Amino acid sequence: MANFSVILGIFSYLDPGTGSAIIQALIGGVAAVGFFFRHHVRAFFAKLTGKSKKDDNED
Amino acid sequence: MTDQNTTQRHSSSFRDPEGYVVSHKGKILRVVGRSEKENYDKLMDSGLYDKAVSKKLLVNHKEIKDISSVIKDQKVYKILEPSQIPIISYPYEWSFDQLKDAALLTLDLLKLAVEHGMTLKDASAYNVQFVGSNPIFIDTTSFEIREDTPWVGYKQFCEHFLVPLSLMKYNDQYLHRMPRLFIDGVPLHVAVKVLPARARLNAGIAQHVFLHARSQARHQKAGAKHIEQGKKLVKVPKMSKFQQLAIIDSLRRTVKSLSPRKMETEWGDYYDFTNYNRKSFSEKQKLVEKLIKKANPKKSVWDFGANNGEFSSIASRNNIYTVAFDIDPNAVNKNYNQFKGDENMLPLLLDLTNPSPSIGWGLEERASIIDRGPSDLLMALALIHHISIGNNVPFPQVAKFFSECGKNLIIEFVPKGDSKVDTLLSTRKDIFDNYNEEDFEKAFNQYFKIVEKVKIPKSKRTLYLMRRK
Missing domain, CATH: 3.40.50.150 (Vaccinia Virus protein VP39)
Known part of the structure; x- marks a missing residue:
């Protein structure tokens, strides 16, 4: 899920905050599971059943 | 160096030394520093700019050919003349749906950027303006080449958009005024004390506001200890493109789930x-x-x-x-x-x-x-x-x-x-x-x-x- 190997300090002019970066990676890891399901698995079944994939940006 | 006679750096534009705004002969122009060459070229050459402009997400611009007529500075790479915004407005003057649309616009643009190998280096609500009742992103120098790191603008996005929207949803719509007190976003540690407990029932708010605030508090102490011990660099996680898209999706779904708190008003009818x-x-x-x-x-x-x-x-x-x-x-x-x-x-x-x-x-x-x-x-x-x-x-x-x-x-x-x-x-x-x-x-x-x-x-x-x- 999260690979703790990048160093802080490479960012641009804004300080992202260590706590923010870490929680973001954790949430991102969890969110990726749901995201994968919604976008890929659903698209796969939609393709099987012939229904077009709903664009999440246009809900 | 700006030409004092005709060009003045805008008083709101000082945070990013590599991309800033000047006023020149009654027009607002955007200066791209030479160190931003790679980012700007990628924005223009990858198709991202054209797509973002055609989707009405990003303000369009033309490049000024004679740079020295505006600024005599070797460190300037380009000067852009964007479509002018008739009147500047601020997040504390926006209603719930205006702020919500500005948040969604920022996320849509970020997603498009990630898909083109770029990202946004900040998430300030002030980067969005309204032309009539249409939001548009105005900071053309916010784009930078994407790396496998957490999104730098995440905390800012939460404090500029998610927190004020949550306060308007769970407390009172008049709290649109909060960003006037906290010019760089309403701090998470303030938000978690003000928001009612039921706000935690929204999974997105629970993660991006409450958990986020806890993580911030914990790592602030850890960070200070780290420096005391003489270590200079704090390790942070990697984030793949897929994980970045997942976070954007999660933020988008959270913003979408919010609606303004119903209120009786004197003026509504x-x-x-x-x-x-x-x-x-x-x-x-x-x-x-x-x-x-x-x-x-x-x-x-x-x-x-x-x-x-x-x-x-x-x-x-x-x-x-x-x-x-x-x-x-x-x-x-x-x-x-x-x-x-x-x-x-x-x-x-x-x-x-x-x-x-x-x-x-x-x-x-x-x-x-x-x-x-x-x-x-x-x-x-x-x-x-x-x-x-x-x-x-x-x-x-x-x-x-x-x-x-x-x-x-x-x-x-x-x-x-x-x-x-x-x-x-x-x-x-x-x-x-x-x-x-x-x-x-x-x-x-x-x-x-x-x-x-x-x-x-x-x-x-x-x-x-x-x-x-």
Whole structure:
């Protein structure tokens, strides 16, 4: 899920905050599971059943 | 170095040394530093710019060929002339759906950027502006080449967008004013103390606000200890493109799940109880239209106390850029949704008894409402009694402020005996001896010349067109 190997300090002019970066990676890891399901698995079944994939940006 | 004679760095643009804004011969230009060459070229060459502009997410621009005519500086790579924004507005002047749409726009643009191998290096709500009732991202230098790291703008996005939206959803819509107190976003540690417990039931808010605040507090202590121990670099996680898209998706779904807290307001159905019958109301509309044409505003109309925009829209329909100000978050939100897509109508929140001041660094980072004017024409219809009786402001002070906001003025005088005034006086002692037509004209004559005065049929009210002296 999260690979703790990048160093802080490479960012641009804004300080992202260590706590923010870490929680973001954790949430991102969890969110990726749901995201994968919604976008890929659903698209796969939609393709099987012939229904077009709903664009999440246009809900 | 800027050419002092014609070019001045904008007082709000100091945070990013590699991309900033200058004003030059009445136009706002954006400077791209030489160290931003790679990022800017990628934005333009990857197709991201074209796509973002065609989707109306990003402001379009043209490059100025003769850079030295604007700035004599070897460190400048490009100077851009973006489409100009008619009037700058700030997040604390936006209604719920305006802020929500600005948040969604930021996320849509970020997603598009990630798909093109780029990202946004910040997530300031001030990077979004409104042209009429359409949000647009204005900071062309916010793009940078993506790396497998957490999104730098994440915390800023939460504090600039998610927290104010949550406060308006779970506490009160009037908390749209919070970003005025906290210019760089409402801090998470404040939000978690103010938001009610039920806000945690929203999974997105629970993660991006509550867990986020906890993580911040924990790592702040850890970070300080780390430095005390002489270690300089703190390790942070990697984030793949897929994980970045997942976070954007999660933020988007959270923003989408929020709606403004329902509230009863004085103004939401104001016209239903108004003093006129329908016929008289349409007479007033005709008179206002006639006076607007006579005032002939070229660029801008400001309508103070615009309510549902009924009268503001007379100006915007005639292709004049109109800002419909009101104190009521419900009315402004309704207006925004009603006029969505209209390029000439911008509804904004403004409390006239405490209007937007100059704030931020040196008190000049964000301009006051006066500094953003004057408008060609100011309208103040069915408003004077709320200011002078409701808020005890004497006529001379009203006239002075209005003269700072508009070169012309259409104002409606609502006398005693009108049911709206009588309602205001019904619960208090009438200490307003000077609240009469004669004193009204005398006070306004100090700052304005009365061009036309006309009685509104079947009412006790009078409309004036005045020109600033």
